[in-house]
Amino acid sequence: MPTEHVMTYLSNTTELNRVQFQIALQSAPLLKGIREACICTIPDKCSEEVINLLEDTGISYRCIYHKREKCTLYLYREELLERHLERADIQEILIVYGYKGLLMEDMIEQLSGRLHRYYMKENDFPHEIGAFLGYPGEDIKGFIENGGKNCILTGYWKVYQNLKRAKEIFEAFDRAKEEVVDELLNGKSIREIACA
Template sequence: MSEEEVVYYGAPTLAGLKTGNLMSCPYESRQKTMDELRVLNDELVPKGICLYPLRFHKGRVLVYMFRPSFLQRDLSDKRAWEILDAAGYSRCDYSSCMMELIRRLRSCKSSEFFPHEIGLFLSYPPEDVKGFMEDPDGCKCVGTWKVYGDEQAARKMFDSFNKCTDIYCREWKRGTKLSKLAVKI
């Protein structure tokens, strides 16, 4: 997993605009990937960001880059907990919820499977996660996620995520180090 992939797929998390991002990257060796993640974490953990492999499957690794403090905040939201409770999660801290999410991802044979509640781990508004679970085709618009709630606020977020990604990719190509791009919050 390269720094370029981290910047491209995770700029909004690096900038502190989003709780987390998912990255699906090819890998040759599980050990080499784990070593690369250790190096990246050494650089990013001091900035409040972690990279965690959620699943190795058919030559690809699904990596979750996230801000633990943001995830704890997001999962503490009453509406988020209602969704997680209905999905069978135990009421506990974010790391226990992550372990349950990982268990669910790894138990499915299809690489296409994502439990619907995964949106709560990616800064998707609870009303949009719930809307998708109840009526996948009834959304108001589609951007980073399907929107069922506040379309105007979601479009602003989508624009800010896209601008952030453009700026971060441009800066990384100019030679700005990953540690400089990652905002400490």
């Protein structure tokens, strides 16, 4: 993925294609089916087209925050996310933040409300968001307990335990990003990439 190809593509394309490229960069592991979820903030005026692109891809979406003509989309693969949220270490975290006994959709709704209250300066940032992004439970706990400091690696998230596993995951995510960008530059759409 040579930088000059990317720059040429971005400078000679439509706003929607630039947004597709942004989504490709931010959600490549999700598009490739190796990550449960991600968050992308896009221009409000492009949200309908982006949602249409995701139709029939196996990727669900939810606008979890809206502000100043921007929409924060939470994108997720339902089955992968549900499996992750059911893990004992993740359940332990979610219970602390009041998600006990909720269905996945209700948990996403509650997270959205907590994010909204944070942005309205009504409560602290909902650090349990890591559970909804597929982060390992030990790293979510480590981040909360250490106030985001003292991690052993920073990448797609801050790592506090199991460095080897985190490096392998980060490398797989990087490969997915390269593949998705190459596919996009070669004319594939987000839908085609996500359905492959």
